[in-house]
Amino acid sequence: MNLYQLRNIQQRYRDRLVLDLPALDIERGEVLAIVGPSGSGKSTLLRLLQFLEAPTAGSIMFDGIALQGQTDLNIRRRVATVFQNPMLLDRSVRDNVAFGLQLRRQREIDHPIAAALERVGLSEYARAKARTLSGGEAQRVALARAIVLQPEALLLDEPTANLDPYNVSLIEALVRDHDRTTIVLVTHNIFQARRLADRVGLLLSGRLIELLPADRFFNAPTDPRTRAFVNGEMVY
Ligand SMILES: Nc1ncnc2c1ncn2[C@@H]1O[C@H](COP(=O)(O)OP(=O)(O)OP(=O)(O)O)[C@@H](O)[C@H]1O
Numbered sequence: 001m002n003l004y005q006l007r008n009i010q011q012r013y014r015d016r017l018v019l020d021l022p023a024l025d026i027e028r029g030e031v032l033a034i035v036g037p038s039g040s041g042k043s044t045l046l047r048l049l050q051f052l053e054a055p056t057a058g059s060i061m062f063d064g065i066a067l068q069g070q071t072d073l074n075i076r077r078r079v080a081t082v083f084q085n086p087m088l089l090d091r092s093v094r095d096n097v098a099f100g101l102q103l104r105r106q107r108e109i110d111h112p113i114a115a116a117l118e119r120v121g122l123s124e125y126a127r128a129k130a131r132t133l134s135g136g137e138a139q140r141v142a143l144a145r146a147i148v149l150q151p152e153a154l155l156l157d158e159p160t161a162n163l164d165p166y167n168v169s170l171i172e173a174l175v176r177d178h179d180r181t182t183i184v185l186v187t188h189n190i191f192q193a194r195r196l197a198d199r200v201g202l203l204l205s206g207r208l209i210e211l212l213p214a215d216r217f218f219n220a221p222t223d224p225r226t227r228a229f230v231n232g233e234m235v236y
């Protein structure tokens, strides 16, 4: 069974149709990259997958459970997102990573927090104030805060946009060793999608133009728009 099954999803803001997806299935354990130009609906899709908004129309099944209206907190907690512009609490790095675990009333938190900080290369920063961090460090705290929750689905919105090459490879390694976590990775970087994804989807004006195994997406796409996007020839 797929982890997510979306059918006839439409998302409108005022009267504008921003997302229009007849069908999208996300397989358990896959890395699905979503690429597409600015404004094509990528972040909107992630908000739906995190159950932050209910779609204007259509249905979302998560792990076989049909969701409508207000999503059960227990289901929302099985998914974690690293947002495009993450907000951190004005507290220490450790407190930021601890916060979600405390909300879940998890007892033993020291070890998972230390492990998460280690994975993002920030063990030395546990006591630092979040507001003193560089953009790249803050991005990594946001990632630690998500992975510490051990979500079944991890949604990453441009997770390496502000990072230098060392940090990009650190985060890419983390995505690559994802075990059984399902990852939806939104990226402008098609090379990153090629390195990490099992499947890649191109979103244009809210429509999924093509969704293929990574290798076919890059080497033998069927839609001319995919070819143009991959070759950097698309005019927006
Ligand atoms: N809450 C909202 N109210 C009104 N319009 C919205 C809202 N959220 C998104 N939009 C619009 O929906 C469209 C898709 O936005 P979205 O943020 O999903 O794009 P994106 O693909 O993530 O772009 P980028 O690559 O720049 O992050 C945009 O035109 C945006 O202005």
Ligand SMILES: [Mg+2]
Pocket: 042, 043, 044, 084, 157
């Ligand atoms: Mg976005």
